[in-house]
Structures are given as C-alpha cells and as structure tokens.
Amino acid sequence: xxxxxxxxxxxxxxxxxxxxxxxxxxxxxxxxxxxxxxxxxxxxxxxxxxxxxxxxxxxxxxxxxxxxxxxxxxxxxxxxxxxxxxxxxxxxxxxxxxxxxxxxxxxxxxxxxxxxxxxxxxxxxxxxxxxxxxxxxxxxxxxxxxxxxxxxxxxxxxxxxxxxxxxxxxxxxxxxxxxxxxxxxxxxxxxxxxxxxxxxxxxxxxxxxxxxxxxxxxxxxxxxxxxxxxxxxxxxxxxxxxxxxxxxxxxxxxxxxxxxxxxxxxxxxxxxxxxxxxxxxxxxxxxxxxxxxxxxxxxxxxxxxxxxxxxxxxxxxxxxxxxxxxxxxxxxxxxxxxxxxxxxxxxxxxxxxxxxxxxxxxxxxxxxxxxxx
Amino acid sequence: xxxxxxxxxxxxxxxxxxxxxxxxxxxxxxxxxxxxxxxxxxxxxxxxxxxxxxxxxxxxxxxxxxxxxxxxxxxxxxxxxxxxxxxxxxxxxxxxxxxxxxxxxxxxxxxxxxxxxxxxxxxxxxxxxxxxxxxxxxxxxxxxxxxxxxxxxxxxxxxxxxxxxxxxxxxxxxxxxxxxxxxxxxxxxxxxxxxxxxxxxxxxxxxxxxxxxxxxxxxxxxxxxxxxxxxxxxxxxxxxxxxxxxxxxxxxxxxxxxxxxxxxxxxxxxxxxxxxxxxxxxxxxxxxxxxxxxxxxxxxxxxxxxxxxxxxxxxxxxxxxxxxxxxxxxxxxxxxxxxxxxxxxxxxxxxxxxxxxxxxxxxxxxxxxxxxx
Numbered sequence: 001x002x003x004x005x006x007x008x009x010x011x012x013x014x015x016x017x018x019x020x021x022x023x024x025x026x027x028x029x030x031x032x033x034x035x036x037x038x039x040x041x042x043x044x045x046x047x048x049x050x051x052x053x054x055x056x057x058x059x060x061x062x063x064x065x066x067x068x069x070x071x072x073x074x075x076x077x078x079x080x081x082x083x084x085x086x087x088x089x090x091x092x093x094x095x096x097x098x099x100x101x102x103x104x105x106x107x108x109x110x111x112x113x114x115x116x117x118x119x120x121x122x123x124x125x126x127x128x129x130x131x132x133x134x135x136x137x138x139x140x141x142x143x144x145x146x147x148x149x150x151x152x153x154x155x156x157x158x159x160x161x162x163x164x165x166x167x168x169x170x171x172x173x174x175x176x177x178x179x180x181x182x183x184x185x186x187x188x189x190x191x192x193x194x195x196x197x198x199x200x201x202x203x204x205x206x207x208x209x210x211x212x213x214x215x216x217x218x219x220x221x222x223x224x225x226x227x228x229x230x231x232x233x234x235x236x237x238x239x240x241x242x243x244x245x246x247x248x249x250x251x252x253x254x255x256x257x258x259x260x261x262x263x264x265x266x267x268x269x270x271x272x273x274x275x276x277x278x279x280x281x282x283x284x285x286x287x288x289x290x291x292x293x294x295x296x297x298x299x300x301x302x303x304x305x306x307x308x309x310x311x312x313x314x315x316x317x318x319x320x321x322x323x324x325x326x327x328x329x330x331x332x333x334x335x336x337x338x339x340x341x342x343x344x345x346x347x348x349x350x351x352x353x354x355x356x357x358x359x360x361x362x363x364x365x366x367x368x369x370x371x372x373x
Numbered sequence: 374x375x376x377x378x379x380x381x382x383x384x385x386x387x388x389x390x391x392x393x394x395x396x397x398x399x400x401x402x403x404x405x406x407x408x409x410x411x412x413x414x415x416x417x418x419x420x421x422x423x424x425x426x427x428x429x430x431x432x433x434x435x436x437x438x439x440x441x442x443x444x445x446x447x448x449x450x451x452x453x454x455x456x457x458x459x460x461x462x463x464x465x466x467x468x469x470x471x472x473x474x475x476x477x478x479x480x481x482x483x484x485x486x487x488x489x490x491x492x493x494x495x496x497x498x499x500x501x502x503x504x505x506x507x508x509x510x511x512x513x514x515x516x517x518x519x520x521x522x523x524x525x526x527x528x529x530x531x532x533x534x535x536x537x538x539x540x541x542x543x544x545x546x547x548x549x550x551x552x553x554x555x556x557x558x559x560x561x562x563x564x565x566x567x568x569x570x571x572x573x574x575x576x577x578x579x580x581x582x583x584x585x586x587x588x589x590x591x592x593x594x595x596x597x598x599x600x601x602x603x604x605x606x607x608x609x610x611x612x613x614x615x616x617x618x619x620x621x622x623x624x625x626x627x628x629x630x631x632x633x634x635x636x637x638x639x640x641x642x643x644x645x646x647x648x649x650x651x652x653x654x655x656x657x658x659x660x661x662x663x664x665x666x667x668x669x670x671x672x673x674x675x676x677x678x679x680x681x682x683x684x685x686x687x688x689x690x691x692x693x694x695x696x697x698x699x700x701x702x703x704x705x706x707x708x709x710x711x712x713x714x715x716x717x718x719x720x721x722x723x724x725x726x727x728x729x730x731x732x733x734x735x736x737x738x739x740x741x742x743x744x745x746x
Contacts, residue, residue, distance in 0.1 A: 061699050062440020062460055069435045073509070087435055090463045093701065094737060130699035136446070150523070150737060157736060159696030323532030326434050326503035328466065363530060364467060364523060364737040 004051050006031040006194055009294055017051065019111055022192040030291050033194045048201045048238060050103060051194070057106040059135045061092035063099050064202050068210050068356070073324050074337070078344055082354035084216065086207065088228075089329060093154070094362035095283075096203065096228050097127035100190055103199030105131040108188065113137060116188035119176035121169060121282050122151030123361055124190040129160035140185065142176040144169050148282065148366040169285060191225040191290050200228050204235025207356065208245055216249050216356040218349055222336045223253035223262055223306070224284035226295040228358060233298040249356070251298055252348070253306040254339030256314065259285045262295050266306035281314055283332030283361055305348050313338035318363075328363035336360075377424050379404040379567055382667055390424065392484055395565040403664050406567045421574045421611060423476060424567070430479040432508045434465035436472050437575050441583050441729070446697050447710070451717055455727035457589065459580065461601075462702060466527070467735035468656075469576065469601050470500035473563055476572030478504040481561065486510060489561035492549035494542060494655050495524030496734055497563040502533035513558065515549040517542050521655065521739040542658060564598040564663050573601050577608025580729065581618055589622050589729040591722055595709045596626035596635055596679070597657035599668040601731060606671040622729070624671055625721070626679040627712030632658045633681035635668050640679075654687055656705030656734055678721050686711035691736075701736035709733075 006015040010029035015021050023030060035049050052058065068086045075083035088096035105128070108116060115138035118128045125141040132139035139160040143152060144167070155162050163179070165172040173189075180187040190196045208215065221229045229251060236248035255263045256279035264271030273287045289295065299306055318334035321327045336357050343349045379388040383402035388394050396403060408422045425431065441459045448456035461469035478501070481489060488511035491501045498514040505512035512533040516525060517540070528535050536552070538545040546562075553560040563569045581588065594602045602624060609621035628636045629652035637644030646660045662668065672679055691707035694700045709730050716722045 060442065062442045062463075065438065065440070067435020067438070067465075069433065073507075087465065090435075090465065092440075092460065092463065092699070094735070130695075130701065132699075133696050134446075134699035154701055154737060157692065157695040157701055158699060159692075319530065319532075322503075322530040323506050326465070326505075326507035326531060328503065328527055328530055362467070362735075362737065364527060364735065 004033050004035045007034040009291070019108055019113055019186045019188070022187065022189060030192055030294070031194045033198050048198075048205050048235060051198050052103070052106045052110050054106070057102040059105045059109050059131050060102050061098065061130065061134060063091050063102045064206060066090045066206070068207070071325050074321070078341065079351045080344070080349070080355060081352050084356045085327065085359050086203070086356055087327070088203070088358050088360045089333070089362035093127045093130045094365050095123040095127060096200070096358065096360045097124045097190060098131070099202050100196035100199035100227055100231065101127040101131045104188060104190070104193050104196040105135050105137065107195045108137060108186065109135045113186050116140070116186045117142065117176045117180050118188045118190065119143065119172040120190065121285065122147045122365065123283055125160070126151055126154045126158070128188055128190070129155045129158035132160065133158045140176070140179060142172040142179070144172050150365050154365070169287065190227060197227055197231050197234065200231025201235035201238065203228060203358070204232045204239065208236070208239050214354070215245065215247070217353040218252060218304075218343075218355045219249045220252045220254060220336045220340050220343070220355060220357045222281065222284050222332050222358070222360055223255055223295060224286040225289045226253065226262070226291050228360065229253055230291060230294050230298055233302060237301075248302055251302040251304040252339065252343060253295055253299060253304065254336045255284055255306065255308045256281045256335055257308040257310055259287055260308035261287060261289060262292055263306040263308040265292060265296055266299055279311060279314070280331040281335045282366060283330060284335060305343065307339055307342050309335050309338035309342060313341070322363065327359060329359045330361035330363055330366045333359045333361055377406050377408045380407040382664070392481055392486055392559045392561070395560065395562060403565055403667070404567045406571050421571075421578050421608060424571050425476070425479045425483050427479070430475040432478045432482050432504050433475050434471065434503065434507060436464050436475045437579060439463045439579070441580070444698050447694070451714065452724045453717070453722070453728060454725050457729045458700065458732050459576070459729055460700070461576070461731050461733045462706070462735035466500045466503045467738050468496040468500060469573070469731065469733045470497045470563060471504070472575050473569035473572040473600055473604065474500040474504045477561060477563070477566050477569040478508050478510065480568045481510060481559065482508045486559050489513070489559045490515065490549045490553050491561045491563065492516065492545040493563070494658065495520045495738065496656055498533070499524055499527045499531070501561055501563070502528045502531035505533065506531045513549070513552060515545040515552070517545050523738050527738070542660065563600060570600055570604050570607065573604025574608035574611065576601060576731070577605045577612065581609070581612050587727070588618065588620070590726040591625060591716075591728045592622045593625045593627060593709045593713050593716070593728060593730045595654065595657050595705050595731070595733055596628055596668060597659035598662045599626065599635070599664050601733065602626055603664060603667050603671055606675060610674070621675055624675040624677040625712065625716060626668060626672060626677065627709045628657055628679065628681045629654045629687065629708055630681040630683055632660055634660060634662060635665055636679040636681040638665060638669055639672055652684060652687070653704040654708045655739060656703060657708060678716065680712055680715050680719075682708050682711035682715060686714070695736065700732060702732045703734035703736055703739045705739075706732045706734055
C-alpha cells in the first residue's frame with residue numbers, strides 16, 4: 001500500500017504509482033504525485049514528503065544544501081536593494097537536476113528497476129548517469145549530437161551507454177522512447193517523471209530555511225522543461241499550505257528568444273520554432289515542453305511573468321557574472337539574469353524588492369563559443 | 374593592533390601581519406598564523422579563529438559545507454566497514470582551494486590590496502581569479518603551458534590576466550615572483566600564504582560537526598603543496614586543544630610515484646625528479662613543496678603515513694569512482710583512493726577502521742587522456 005498516488009495534471013484522474021506510468025491513461029497529460037495525507041507544519045518544515053518509503057533518498061550523493069550568496073555589486077548596477085543567488089550548480093554532478101534525479105532513482109531502486117533510458121541535452125543525462133551508477137542500475141542516455149562535449153564525456157565516465165542522435169532535440173526523445181519500448185526498459189524521463197518533480201521541491205524548502213524571516217519577493221528561474229520551476233512552486237505552495245510560510249515568492253520563468261514556447265504562451269501569442277534559430281542557453285532549448293501548461297499555471301498562481309531574452313544579453317551576463325561576482329555558470333543560468341534586467345525595466349521587479357536567482361548549471365560543463373580561446 | 378602575528382614554522386621568529394611577508398626574515402622558512410589568545414571550546418566549536426576582523430569571510434562565495442557521502446560499494450570491495458568521502462569539489466570554483474582563497478582574499482580586501490599575482494597548475498588559479506573578481510581585485514595568474522585547458526579557460530572567464538609559462542611547474546612560480554617584484558604586486562601564493570592555510574582549517578571543523586560522535590579513524594588526502602593536509606591538522610589539533618574533540622584522526626598523505634618528494638622523505642629516502650616522469654594527477658605534481666617539513670611534522674604528529682601510487686592505479690580509480698559511486702573527480706582525487714588501497718594492503722588501515730577520503734577537485738576540470746573520446 002503506497003502513501004501516494006499519481007494524478008493527472010489536466011483531468012485529475014488517479015493512477016497507481018509506477019515508474020512506467022508517465023502520462024494520463026485518459027487524456028495523456030503529465031502526472032503529479034498526490035500524497036494520502038498532508039504532513040503537519042512541524043514535519044514539513046524539515047523535509048518535504050517524498051514518493052519513497054525511506055527517511056531520506058536511498059540513492060543520494062549529498063545533493064541540495066547549496067549556498068545562497070549576495071550579489072551586491074550586481075544589485076547596485078541593477079538598482080536593486082537585495083539581490084542573491086542560489087548556487088544550484090554546486091550539486092554533485094554540477095546542476096540542479098540532481099535534486100530530481102536523487103528522488104527519481106531512489107524510487108527506481110525501491111521498485112527494483114535494473115535499467116533505465118533517458119534523453120537529455122546534457123545536464124539531466126549526466127545526473128541520471130551518476131545516480132544510476134551509484135544505484136547499480138544500467139543507464140542509456142540519448143542526446144542530440146550537438147550536446148556539449150564536456151557533458152557527453154561526463155556521462156560516459158559515469159559508465160552510462162551514450163547514444164548520440166542526429167536531428168533536433170526532439171529526435172533524442174523519440175529515440176529514447178523507441179529504445180525503451182524495444183528493450184522493455186524504464187523511460188526515466190526527467191520531463192515526465194512525477195518523482196523527479198517531487199525532488200526539485202527541496203529547492204524551495206531550503207530557501208525557506210536558509211532565508212527564514214526574509215523570504216525573497218521574487219525568484220527568477222531559467223525555464224526549459226520547467227522541472228525546477230514547477231518543483232519550486234510545489235515546495236513553496238506546500239509550505240504555505242502547511243502554515244510554515246505565510247506567502248510564496250513570485251516565480252518568474254526566463255526563456256531565450258530563440259526558443260520561447262512558455263514566454264509566448266504567457267503573452268498569449270502563437271509560437272513555432274524558427275528554422276535556424278538557436279540559443280547558447282542549451283539547457284532551456286526545449287521547443288515543446290510537456291509540462292508547459294503546468295508552468296503557465298504556476299506563473300498565474302504565483303503572480304510571476306515569463307519573458308524571453310536575446311542571445312547577446314545571455315553572453316554578456318555569462319561573462320559579467322564571472323568577472324564581477326566570481327560565479328562561472330552555464331549560459332542557461334546567465335539567461336535568468338538577462339531576464340531579471342528586463343523584469344526591472346518592465347516594472348515587474350521594483351528597486352526595494354528582494355530577488356533570488358537560481359544559478360542552475362556549472363560553467364565548466366558548457367562554455368559558449370564566444371568565450372572559447 | 375592585530376589579533377594575530379605570523380610565526381616562522383622553523384625558528385619560531387614572530388613577524389607582523391602582512392600580505393607580503395611570505396617567509397621568515399631570519400631563516401626563510403614558511404610562516405604560520407599565531408593568534409594572541411585561544412578561543413574557548415564553545416566559540417571554536419562553530420567557527421575557527423581567522424586572520425581577519427569580520428565575523429565571516431568578507432569575500433565569500435559560500436565555500437565549505439560540502440557533503441559527506443558513504444561509499445558502501447567501494448568499502449565492501451576494499452573490505453572496509455566504514456568508508457566515506459567528503460566532496461570538496463562541490464566548492465564554488467570546483468575545488469577545495471576555495472576554503473583557503475576565501476580567507477586569503479578576505480585578508481587582502483581588509484588590507485586594501487588592489488592587485489595580486491599567483492602561480493598555479495589550475496585549481497588555485499581559478500579559485501584566486503574568482504575571489505579576486507568578487508573582491509574587485511585585479512588578478513594575474515601564471516600557469517604552466519601544460520595546465521588543463523578547462524582550468525585556463527575558467528581562469529580567463531573570471532576576468533583574470535592569464536600568463537602561460539613554458540617549462541616546468543617551477544618556472545610559473547619564478548615568473549609570478551618576478552612579475553610581482555617588477556610591478557610591486559602582492560604575491561598571493563596559495564603555497565606560502567599563512568592566511569590561505571588558515572582557511573583550509575574549516576575542512577576539519579566541518580568533519581567534526583558533520584560526523585559528531587563518529588569521527589573517522591583515518592583521513593586520506595592527496596598532497597602536492599599540502600595546504601589541505603596541513604590545514605586539516607591545524608583544524609583537528611585546534612579542536613582537540615579547545616577540548617571539543619578528544620582525539621584527531623590519522624592524516625595520510627598520498628602522492629603520485631612520478632612526483633613523490635613527501636612520500637620519499639617520509640620513508641627516509643632521497644628523491645629527485647626523474648626526467649620525463651609525469652603524472653595525470655596534475656594537482657599534486659609539486660616537486661619541491663615549500664611546506665614539505667610541515668607536512669612531515671603533521672604525518673608524525675597525527676600518526677599518519679605517506680605513500681606514492683602508480684599511474685595505472687590513479688586512472689583505474691578515476692573511472693571506478695565515477696561508474697560505481699557516481700563521483701566524477703579529478704585524477705588527483707582518485708590518487709587518494711589508490712593510496713587507501715595500499716594503506717589497507719600494508720596494514721596501516723584495518724577493516725574495522727572508519728575512513729574518510731577528501732575528493733578535492735571536479736572531474737569536469739581535468740579529464741585524463743585515457744577517458745577522452
């Protein structure tokens with residue numbers, strides 16, 4: 001008997017917990033975890049509820065507990081009173097994905113899964129490869145041939161089988177799904193897995209704990225598939241529901257102009273991929289995110305906005321963060337700062353507001369061509 | 374009036390605090406920080422004394438508080454009851470050096486220093502470049518032309534001036550020293566700076582706090598210049614002196630056979646660099662460490678031993694850690710595990726002992742050629 005079920009994010013139909021149920025049997029929409037009972041405030045102040053039975057993730061590399069650091073110099077130039085960053089790149093494989101992967105692979109280990117496949121532009125693939133190695137689970141990682149070399153090398157060192165797929169990002173997804181079907185493997189999709197989303201909740205729980213009494217007014221997150229964005233909201237919302245917090249921050253979703261399905265939908269505009277349009281922010285280059293509607297729901301519920309930023313602004317912030325704050329991040333993370341600048345210009349963030357930006361991936365994994373030498 | 378002075382590690386002569394006093398005026402040996410008074414146990418349980426006046430490092434990127442994770446699979450194959458790793462690569466620039474750099478650059482900022490130079494095979498250079506950027510201090514980093522490309526690129530992104538120096542590692546040191554003399558710059562040497570060493574003490578304080586009541590019997594550390602090794606001892610020794618701990622672990626210093634001045638001296642053997650001898654463990658390829666005598670003193674005081682490991686064992690452990698534990702480290706860190714294997718074989722570590730290994734640098738920074746694809 002499980003302490004949770006899976007529920008459709010669109011039609012609310014309930015499904016039994018399973019690693020292979022990744023979409024609603026009725027309408028096909030993505031699923032969320034729903035717990036049988038709501039833990040009391042005292043319990044949920046410390047650890048959020050999780051879809052496994054152990055006290056802590058059985059498959060763990062010490063993920064989470066990432067530092068929050070002030071960005072005083074950047075705050076001053078942006079005219080902000082209080083700007084901070086949470087350094088999510090200081091997770092065990094170099095990106096925030098480890099929060100979700102620890103939960104997803106802990107569930108897999110509890111269920112006795114012995115092999116998985118996953119598709120990724122790099123970060124999620126490296127994360128799944130590492131935790132699979134630790135769990136003794138065989139991993140097949142499908143990535144576009146355009147994925148950064150450092151990420152693919154990292155995946156290989158973890159001992160995963162790498163599959164480089166020609167064509168757009170979506171081709172890697174299709175190849176992974178087909179491979180799972182042909183070989184009866186579990187498709188451990190970080191985009192679809194409800195347990196992956198549960199893991200990213202800890203981001204919000206940590207902010208509530210680390211910034212006790214001074215919760216930021218705004219949290220700015222780069223959004224591709226939106227797993228950190230949705231998970232952060234689940235966390236903050238859960239803390240408000242449990243009475244631990246009296247409000248949640250506004251969550252803002254930043255995309256690149258070249259790939260902006262969420263920002264376009266938020267603005268009520270049609271959007272289709274433009275041939276040849278590309279972004280150096282590879283971690284958020286997702287043309288058709290399966291949880292797009294959930295991201296839009298979180299934007300509405302939290303009072304946040306979604307905007308898209310230009311390539312030049314991403315590159316500029318990538319360098320600026322390193323040479324003024326000592327933070328060497330992926331271009332994907334730099335996009336969040338480019339977005340913050342626009343949020344201030346548009347009046348969505350005021351000078352007396354407090355802001356926290358998620359720095360999601362390490363620069364060592366993906367240095368843009370402009371910085372190669 | 375300062376709360377500390379600098380004291381010679383050989384002849385005990387006292388010197389006034391200064392960023393430019395890096396060796397004893399009488400005998401030339403390296404200096405250590407000596408505090409005016411010993412803090413009580415209650416104070417030093419939380420934060421070690423530091424050579425600056427602020428409550429916490431004024432120049433900080435959230436360094437430290439790295440996770441300690443069990444290595445059960447590896448422990449089983451080695452026949453060890455209790456094996457853990459402290460993931461020092463999850464510091465802000467990807468290596469343990471950030472502990473020392475945060476302290477050294479905080480002292481520099483307090484003293485109003487506006488430019489520094491440093492020589493490094495990569496990790497310390499990246500660390501100094503990042504913290505200098507954050508402090509608004511100009512940095513010149515001198516590195517051998519053989520330093521890994523990923524590290525040099527990282528240094529450049531932080532906005533430091535990089536100087537690639539032909540010849541052996543020592544040539545970079547000489548070039549940095551000459552550059553400082555010619556341009557009246559502060560030589561921010563991680564090997565010589567007493568404040569850098571003070572910063573690495575936090576490694577031991579965290580272990581004491583994270584493993585309260587179950588302190589490891591052995592701590593195994595890869596040693597080049599020995600800044601983490603000496604700092605760890607200062608930390609443990611300080612905690613014992615303050616009555617917080619009743620004993621310190623044995624500290625073992627691992628080197629590569631190709632560059633083993635400490636291991637040779639520990640064994641009472643002469644050692645000179647062999648032409649053509651090289652190691653993939655670039656972080657510990659230091660032929661003549663200026664604090665060698667201090668490392669030997671710590672070995673004696675803690676009851677540890679120093680041994681050297683073969684290249685094949687380093688490469689093998691590098692892959693093994695990634696594909697069985699999900700830990701992607703630098704070859705330098707893998708050397709520590711190769712060393713642990715020899716310590717067990719030689720009877721220095723028993724099966725019922727508890728062991729902690731420092732994983733000092735991220736694999737993303739320096740992947741050995743055997744893993745390149």
